[in-house]
């Protein structure tokens with residue numbers, strides 16, 4: 001990563017400090033403690049799940065690991081209390097001198113109790129984290145434990161990305177792009193899903209636990225299982241649907257590509273090419289002021305035309321959408337906010353203070369109902385699948401004749417198609433953060 005990226009951290013943190021001052025004042029708190037979090041331990045086990053920090057903590061610092069506390073008090077430098085135990089079971093890498101450390105009043109302690117003693121919360125404090133009982137015991141008043149009004153404001157702020165955050169997401173996209181290209185080579189060489197997955201992680205330089213989500217590596221009909229994570233060992237697929245991202249300094253990328261070998265059914269090949277084209281057309285629509293749900297409606301109309309073009313539907317355009325004919329083929333939302341979380345917060349939030357805008361009744365899985373604004377980062381990911389449980393109700397009855405069932409049964413063994421990129425909304429329109437890399 002270039003030096004400019006590191007330099008962008010200072011303004012990112014200054015913005016956090018400035019925003020926190022306004023938010024604390026508006027919500028009536030004197031200070032807040034952001035908690036990195038507590039490892040999640042499996043029930044009746046002595047093992048923890050892979051640790052993910054509290055995203056509100058990660059918004060301030062890319063410091064890894066649990067238990068750290070960040071004390072934010074207007075007028076003072078943010079105080080970062082790092083818990084660095086002596087331990088021989090797990091690696092305790094020394095902090096070193098990361099580029100971000102100079103922005104904090106940083107101290108290190110040996111355990112969680114010492115961190116809380118250093119934080120010394122009291123009257124007027126708010127706490128944001130997964131251990132409210134621990135925070136209350138340390139002195140955070142009841143009204144300050146994950147207060148809804150404060151969380152709504154913090155969530156809303158996270159939907160507008162700083163230049164530093166955009167650079168992190170783009171770097172995560174560059175890494176994922178390396179993985180996607182290696183995965184494609186492995187697929188074309190006849191590899192199994194597991195081998196393709198290994199090619200992916202090798203090329204990104206990430207172990208599985210560092211990926212922002214469990215990769216979907218689906219050959220043939222597995223592509224129609226939307227969150228297929230099986231990675232079975234069948235090889236020589238004709239179609240690969242791969243949905244995989246990477247992480248950089250706590251920020252995620254999220255990319256999907258669908259590749260086919262030359263011996264695939266030409267109509268399925270046409271679906272892949274058509275999906276790629278329509279996805280780029282949806283990306284072209286992105287600009288400030290556009291309500292995100294319009295992308296969902298446009299995606300359905302374009303998918304209708306695609307299915308009509310390859311002969312799967314006997315009707316295209318808005319007429320097909322109105323009759324609900326595309327619903328079984330694209331049963332998910334066209335995208336979601338992206339950032340520290342793969343499905344980032346506040347997609348349904350009405351305003352900074354909170355509230356919720358529900359998605360349209362016909363599109364219950366649409367993850368953002370916001371109007372596009374400069375600084376937002378989100379995915380665009382139209383798809384089209386042959387999912388028997390969703391198609392079955394149409395096989396008989398009035399609407400059955402709108403479908404070419406011979407074509408559907410011929411194409412279903414190839415699974416489905418999805419194409420996904422990560423978009424930044426800019427003042428002039430948008431920038432595609434992932435296309436340059438795969």
Ligand SMILES: [Mn+2]
Pocket residue numbers: 254336379381420
């Ligand atoms: Mn996605």
